[in-house]
Structures are given as structure tokens and as C-alpha cells.
Amino acid sequence: xxxxxxxxxxxxxxxxxxxxxxxxxxxxxxxxxxxxxxxxxxxxxxxxxxxxxxxxxxxxxxxxxxxxxxxxxxxxxxxxxxxxxxxxxxxxxxxxxxxxxxxxxxxxxxxxxxxxxxxxxxxxxxxxxxxxxxxxxxxxxxxxxxxxxxxxxxxxxxxxxxxxxxxxxxxxxxxxxxxxxxxxxxxxxxxxxxxxxxxxxxxxxxxxxxxxxxxxxxxxxxxxxxxxxxxxxxxxxxxxxxxxxxxxxxxxxxxxxxxxxxxxxxxxxxxxxxxxxxxxxxxxxxxxxxxxxxxxxxxxxxxxxxxxxxxxxxxxxxxxxxxxxxxxxxxxxxxxxxxxxxxxxxxxxxxxxxxxxxxxxxxxxxxxxxxxxxxxxxxxxxxxxxxxxxxxxxxxxxxxxxxxxxxxxx
Numbered sequence: 001x002x003x004x005x006x007x008x009x010x011x012x013x014x015x016x017x018x019x020x021x022x023x024x025x026x027x028x029x030x031x032x033x034x035x036x037x038x039x040x041x042x043x044x045x046x047x048x049x050x051x052x053x054x055x056x057x058x059x060x061x062x063x064x065x066x067x068x069x070x071x072x073x074x075x076x077x078x079x080x081x082x083x084x085x086x087x088x089x090x091x092x093x094x095x096x097x098x099x100x101x102x103x104x105x106x107x108x109x110x111x112x113x114x115x116x117x118x119x120x121x122x123x124x125x126x127x128x129x130x131x132x133x134x135x136x137x138x139x140x141x142x143x144x145x146x147x148x149x150x151x152x153x154x155x156x157x158x159x160x161x162x163x164x165x166x167x168x169x170x171x172x173x174x175x176x177x178x179x180x181x182x183x184x185x186x187x188x189x190x191x192x193x194x195x196x197x198x199x200x201x202x203x204x205x206x207x208x209x210x211x212x213x214x215x216x217x218x219x220x221x222x223x224x225x226x227x228x229x230x231x232x233x234x235x236x237x238x239x240x241x242x243x244x245x246x247x248x249x250x251x252x253x254x255x256x257x258x259x260x261x262x263x264x265x266x267x268x269x270x271x272x273x274x275x276x277x278x279x280x281x282x283x284x285x286x287x288x289x290x291x292x293x294x295x296x297x298x299x300x301x302x303x304x305x306x307x308x309x310x311x312x313x314x315x316x317x318x319x320x321x322x323x324x325x326x327x328x329x330x331x332x333x334x335x336x337x338x339x340x341x342x343x344x345x346x347x348x349x350x351x352x353x354x355x356x357x358x359x360x361x362x363x364x365x366x367x368x369x370x371x372x373x374x375x376x377x378x379x380x381x382x383x384x385x386x387x388x389x390x391x392x393x394x395x396x397x398x399x400x401x402x403x404x405x406x407x408x409x410x
Contacts, residue, residue, distance in 0.1 A: 025409030026057045032405055033061045040261045041394070042370070042387045044072040044252065048295040049406055050382040053303060058295075065253040067264065074296070077238055077250045078386040079278060081175060081289040081367030083298060085207045086325075087230060088287035089145055089344030090305075091214050091222075093321040094229055100217040103145070106138040107209065110216050113189035114139055119150065120192040123161035128168045130161070136196040141213065143197045144206040145343040146329035150193030151204040155270050156368075162194055173270045174208045174286035175368070176277030181222070181284040185212045199333050201341060211287025222285040233314035234300045239293030241285050243278045251278060251292065254369060256390040269390050289368065295384045302375045302382045305363075326363050357407040364399070372399025379410065 029047055036042045044062030048055060060072040095101065101110070108115040117139055118132035135150070143149040152159065154166030155173055166172075171187050172179075188209065194202050211222045218225050223241045231239055243251060254275040255262040265275045277283050278292045304311035305326075308319040317325075326347055328340040338355050340347045345363040348356050358364070364374035370389040375382045385402050392398075 026406070028405050028409060029057060029402070030059070030061075032401060033059075036398070037062050041392065042389065042398075043255065043262055045385055045387045046072060046074060046076060046078075046295045047386075047402070048299050048382070048384045050299055050303060051410070052380045053307075055299075064250075065264075066255075066262075067253075072252070073250075075238065075250060075294055076252050077240075077243060077247065077278075077292050077294055078252050078371060078388055079175075079254065079292050079367070079369050080239075080298065080371050080386070081291075081369050082365055083293075083367050083371060083373060084287060084289050084291040085344045086305075086365060087226060087291065087301065088207050088211050088214070088222075089325060090301075090317060090321075091225055091230060091287075092141075092145065092210055093317050093325060093343070095214060095217045097318060097321055098217075101141060101213070103142040104140050106140055107144065107149075107213070108138055110213055111185060111189065111209070113186045117150075117189075117197070118192050119196055120161065120165070120194060123165070125161075125164070128164045130165060130192060132192045135193055137198070139193075139197045141210070142329065142343075144210050144213075146341055147201055147203055147206050148198050148330065148334050149204070149206055150195045150197055150200075150202060151188060151191075151206050151209070152194050152202055153204045157204075159194060165191060167271070171205070172272070173289070174205055174284075175270065175289040176273030176280065176283050177286065178272075178280075178282050179284050181208070181212045181215065184284055185209050198331070201330055201334050201336070201339070205288060207288035207344065208286050211285060214287070222287055230301070230316060231297075233316060234297075234304055234311050236293065236297040236300055239291055239297045240278070241290050241292075242281060243292055245279075248279060252386075252388045254388045254390060257393070262389060265390060295386050298373060298384055299382055302373060302384075306375055306377055306380060306382065326361065357403050366396065366399060370395070370398060372402065374399070374403060381406070381410070 043066050046060045049057035060074050064070045064072045064076050117135040119135050121133050122131045139149045152162040157163050254265045256265050309317040309322050325343045337351050340352050348358045348362040358376050359378040362376040366372050370387040370392050373384045
């Protein structure tokens with residue numbers, strides 16, 4: 001009898017420890033963010049961890065605006081930049097399931113300016129002139145979604161030649177760009193590709209072009225399509241291309257490294273983007289990086305994907321669509337072992353599992369203003385950390401540190 005009682009008591013203690021320890025261990029995040037603030041790497045952040053569909057950690061730290069000492073709150077709105085890409089990819093997959101296009105159709109079927117693309121051969125730095133050759137094949141919609149089209153990102157390209165060519169043509173990075181979406185996309189279509197479609201992964205303006213295709217296929221603005229087919233069903237009430245005036249005070253101040261550490265951006269970012277672009281009615285809807293939103297809203301979006309396309313009874317896309325989004329699309333010379341990419345998100349599979357603490361089947365991405373997310377279907381786990389620094393020195397570090405903290409706790 002004593003043995004039975006001891007066994008039961010031991011089981012109860014272990015069960016209680018299993019319930020308490022992960023939550024207690026997540027308090028390491030407090031220490032981590034506090035250290036990052038003490039080191040001057042961030043001045044404020046919100047962190048949201050969701051496990052089994054429920055928030056297990058949800059905290060705000062520091063300031064949303066340092067000069068005014070406005071404290072960070074859980075409902076603060078952040079420029080989430082390239083978090084937008086996954087939303088745009090899901091929007092495209094919705095229309096794929098509506099029968100509006102096929103992934104391997106040429107982009108030129110819908111945007112004629114992309115017919116007969118050219119590839120850069122020689123660049124002359126003295127006057128930014130260049131020579132080209134015909135591309136081996138046309139760009140497909142799958143190429144856009146997997147960033148294998150050869151289209152680059154201009155000012156943030158790793159290639160000085162492409163930077164100069166895009167600058168000369170007046171092609172910007174998309175975020176906060178004063179243009180119409182149609183005009184911006186047609187400018188890109190006139191430029192040379194960095195390489196033949198399909199032969200390499202090049203991060204570029206692909207998802208902005210995909211956003212324009214969504215407008216063509218749906219007959220709606222990208223903003224309206226997001227709102228009706230994704231944001232409203234998911235109860236994402238604080239995610240916008242244009243933040244309404246009533247919520248303007250919730251936007252976090254954008255900062256960059258200055259002489260005295262992190263300072264509010266007072267000039268422009270990228271080519272000529274004002275930090276107040278989320279309030280500007282004259283910038284186009286950038287499917288690659290134009291959204292602003294909260295951690296809670298993006299958590300709902302990621303939870304929908306972990307739920308295989310459904311959230312609280314709202315069906316967004318099919319389980320097959322989610323599987324397609326998260327399947328590595330890189331083939332041939334584009335398929336590097338350490339980096340795998342789906343239809344708009346980085347993915348973890350058997351080839352690159354050695355790089356990450358995340359399990360196979362997980363997906364992730366980063367935004368230009370130091371925002372990070374990942375989602376792990378096996379663990380039913382979501383992690384989001386949001387700050388607002390324009391291209392910090394350790395751009396990838398914040399999200400990677402958080403991943404190790406969370407997996408170590410759980």
C-alpha cells in the first residue's frame with residue numbers, strides 16, 4: 001500500500017512540475033529582453049508565445065516611444081514589413097483554390113509587360129548601363145512565390161549592379177513607395193533579371209508583383225481582399241496597410257542606430273520612405289512589406305496555419321493549401337541544404353533541420369524593422385517578438401535567441 005501511495009504522490013508531483021516548469025522557465029525571456037534593453041539593442045518589445053492554441057507568455061517591455069516615455073503595451077502596432085509576405089501568399093493560395101490561376105503559368109499571361117524577360121550580362125558602373133540576353137524561360141507565378149524569378153530588391157540587394165540599375169529606373173523596395181501598384185510593377189518588368197528563372201533564390205520584389213496579380217484575379221484592391229478574405233474571418237482588427245487615425249497613437253516609433261545609440265528616425269529610410277508611411281494614403285499596397293499590426297493579430301494568422309487553414313470555425317484555405325505553402329519549392333541549383341523556402345516563408349525540413357531548434361515542418365520569417373516569427377506544427381508552438389529598429393546590426397539574432405529560450409523552457 002505504501003508503495004502505491006508513494007507512486008501516486010510521485011506521479012502527482014511530476015505532473016505538477018510538468019505543468020509549472022515550462023511557464024516558470026519562460027520567465028527567462030524577461031531576463032533576455034531586459035539584457036537587450038540594457039545593452040542598447042532594443043528600447044522596447046512585445047513577445048507572444050502560443051502553445052496548443054493558448055498564449056503561455058504575452059508581455060510588453062520598455063518604451064513604444066523613448067522621447068515621450070510612452071510605455072510599450074500589448075496592443076501597440078508595429079510595422080511588420082516582410083511578415084506581409086506570408087499573408088500575400090495565403091491570399092494567392094485562396095485564389096488558386098478559387099480556380100483563378102495555376103502556379104506554373106507565366107506571369108505574362110496576366111501582366112503582359114513580363115513577356116520575353118532579359119537577364120543581366122554586363123554592368124558598367126561608370127554610367128549604370130548594362131547589356132542583357134534573353135532569359136532561358138518566362139517567369140512563372142511559382143517563381144514569384146518562391147523568390148526564384150531573378151527579380152531583385154534594389155536598394156537592399158546584395159548586388160551593387162542591381163542596386164544601381166534599380167535606382168536609375170526609380171524602382172524602390174515597395175515599403176512606403178509613392179506610386180500606384182500597377183505602375184511600380186510595370187517598372188520592374190522592364191528591368192533585367194539577376195539570373196534565369198528557377199536557377200537561384202534571390203530575395204526581391206516578387207511578392208509586390210504577386211499582390212498586383214491578386215488585384216487582377218480578384219477584381220479587388222489588395223487591401224480589400226486581405227480585409228474580407230483573411231483579416232475579418234481571423235478577427236485581425238489591428239492589421240492595416242493604412243492605420244486609421246483613431247489608432248495612430250498605438251504605432252511604435254521607428255528607430256535606427258545613431259551617435260548616441262538607438263534614436264528615432266527623423267529622416268527617410270530605404271530610398272525616400274518616411275517612417276510615417278503607415279498613415280500615407282499615397283503609397284501603394286505592398287504585398288511584400290506594407291502591413292502594420294499587433295503580435296496578437298499575427299498570432300491568429302499563424303494559428304490558422306497551424307490549424308491547417310481554419311481558425312475558430314472560419315475556413316481560410318484548405319489543408320492542402322497550407323501543405324503547399326510550407327513545402328520546399330527550391331530545386332536544382334537553387335536548392336541549398338541549409339536554406340529551404342516554401343511559397344513565401346522559410347521552412348524547416350530534413351535537409352536543414354541541423355540549423356534550427358525548430359522541428360521539421362516549422363516555418364518562419366523576419367521583418368526589416370526587427371520583427372521575428374516562427375511556428376512549429378509538431379509542438380503546436382508559435383513565437384513572435386516585435387521591435388522597431390531599422391536593420392539592426394544583429395539582424396537575425398533576436399529571433400534566434402528567443403527560439404532557443406523557448407525550446408529550452410518547453
